[in-house]
Amino acid sequence: MVHPQLPINSRFPRAASRLPFRALFWAGFLALFTACRENLSTPTVGVGPDSSGPKIVLAPGHDTVVDSVGVLLVLVAASDPSGVKTIDLKLLPAKAIYDPLNGLDTTISALYPIALATFKHGTFRYFATSQDILDHVTVTDTVTVTVR
Amino acid sequence: MQIQIAPSFLLKSPGQVYGSLYMFDDDGLQSLTMRIHTADSTFKADSFLFLTGDNSITRPFDWAIPSGIGVGAKITFYAKAVDFTNFATADSVTFTVQSSAGSLH
Numbered sequence: 001m002v003h004p005q006l007p008i009n010s011r012f013p014r015a016a017s018r019l020p021f022r023a024l025f026w027a028g029f030l031a032l033f034t035a036c037r038e039n040l041s042t043p044t045v046g047v048g049p050d051s052s053g054p055k056i057v058l059a060p061g062h063d064t065v066v067d068s069v070g071v072l073l074v075l076v077a078a079s080d081p082s083g084v085k086t087i088d089l090k091l092l093p094a095k096a097i098y099d100p101l102n103g104l105d106t107t108i109s110a111l112y113p114i115a116l117a118t119f120k121h122g123t124f125r126y127f128a129t130s131q132d133i134l135d136h137v138t139v140t141d142t143v144t145v146t147v148r
Numbered sequence: 149m150q151i152q153i154a155p156s157f158l159l160k161s162p163g164q165v166y167g168s169l170y171m172f173d174d175d176g177l178q179s180l181t182m183r184i185h186t187a188d189s190t191f192k193a194d195s196f197l198f199l200t201g202d203n204s205i206t207r208p209f210d211w212a213i214p215s216g217i218g219v220g221a222k223i224t225f226y227a228k229a230v231d232f233t234n235f236a237t238a239d240s241v242t243f244t245v246q247s248s249a250g251s252l253h
Contacts, residue, residue, distance in 0.1 A: 046172035046204030049150050082152065082168030083208035104166065104210060133166055133208060135154040 053138030054080035054130040056087075057109075065146045068120035072145065077109035078130035078138075084108045085131045092125040092142070104133065119147040149229045149239045159243040161217035162250065165225055166210040167241075173231040176201040181228045184211050186221055201232065215250025 057077040066072055078084045088100040089112045101110055114126070127142045153167040165184060171177050177199045185192035191214060199205060213223065223245065228238035 047206065048172075049152055049170040050168050050206050081206035081208075083166070083210075104208070106208065132168075133154060134152050134168055135156050 050080070050082045050132070050134060051136065053136035054078040054084050054087075054132050056128050056130050056138050056140050058128050058140045058143065060143060060145075061140075063144045063146075065148065066116060068116045068147045071113040071115050074112045074114060074126060074128075075109065076112065076128040076130075077107070078128075079107040080130075080132040080136075081106060083133040085133045085135075087128065087130045089126060089128050092127075095119075095124070114145075116147050119145070122147055149227060149237045151225065151227055151239045151241050153241060157243075158246045159213065159223060161213050161221075161245050161248040162215040163213045164210055165213060165223065165243065166208065167225075168206060168208050169227055170204075170206050171199075171229045172204045173229070173235075173237075174203065175231045175233045175235075176203060177205055177229055178232050178234075179230045181230075182209060183226045184223065186217060186223050191217060191223070199229075215248070217245050217248060219245050219248045221245045221248075 055078065057075070059075040060072075074089060076087050076089055078087045083104055083106055085104065086100040086102050087108050087110060089098050089110075091097070091114065095118055096114065098112055101108060108130075114124075123144055123146050125142045125144050128140045129137060131137045150170040151167060152170060157167070159165065169180070171180070178201070179196065179198050181194070181196050183192070183194040193211065209227075211225070217223070221244070222242050224240055224242045226238060226240040228236055230236045
């Protein structure tokens with residue numbers, strides 16, 4: 001006697017009805033396992049604590065030639081995320097001395113006038129320094145100015 | 149969270165407590181609480197601010213210290229940052245007053 005082939009659902013009704021539940025159970029378990037897993041990966045690094053001095057913009061920032069007329073305006077602009085405590089411009093030879101500027105802010109800028117007549121047919125140099133509130137100091141490269 | 153103070157810093161009364169706060173969190177920084185007080189709480193102040201959600205923030209702080217806090221008195225500065233998953237972290241630093249003038253009102 002030949003029995004007709006029955007669909008699988010008819011032959012094993014209980015097993016077939018469990019299939020979706022098993023799939024759901026394992027999907028849920030996997031989701032929970034993934035969600036509850038402790039994050040042991042190393043966090044990505046931020047910029048880190050402030051360990052450097054202010055950034056200084058100095059203009060003119062490269063060696064230059066000027067006429068001995070009037071003044072040369074030198075721009076010193078400093079910025080620091082922790083706050084700039086001082087900025088200062090040093091002249092070599094020190095024919096003029098500028099007091100350090102104080103201003104507890106994250107950016108400070110100043111224009112320093114350098115009288116050029118006293119350096120006629122000669123040269124002078126300058127550089128800028130700046131300190132943040134954590135005492136980190138930045139010193140710029142020295143700029144040489146030739147005065148005609 | 150890290151409180152940074154200059155090595156040369158000296159606390160005076162009247163004076164200032166200034167330094168820098170560095171905060172970092174993968175989930176983004178939500179808020180910052182700062183408190184400053186003497187050990188006996190005759191002087192105390194606090195500040196709370198919401199942050200912009202950045203992962204990494206460095207910001208200065210500058211608290212005015214009134215006159216009249218005696219030499220040797222301890223002042224504690226405390227900072228707490230909360231991230232967007234409500235986890236918090238804190239740091240604190242305690243100073244000793246090095247010079248003093250006037251009287252505390």
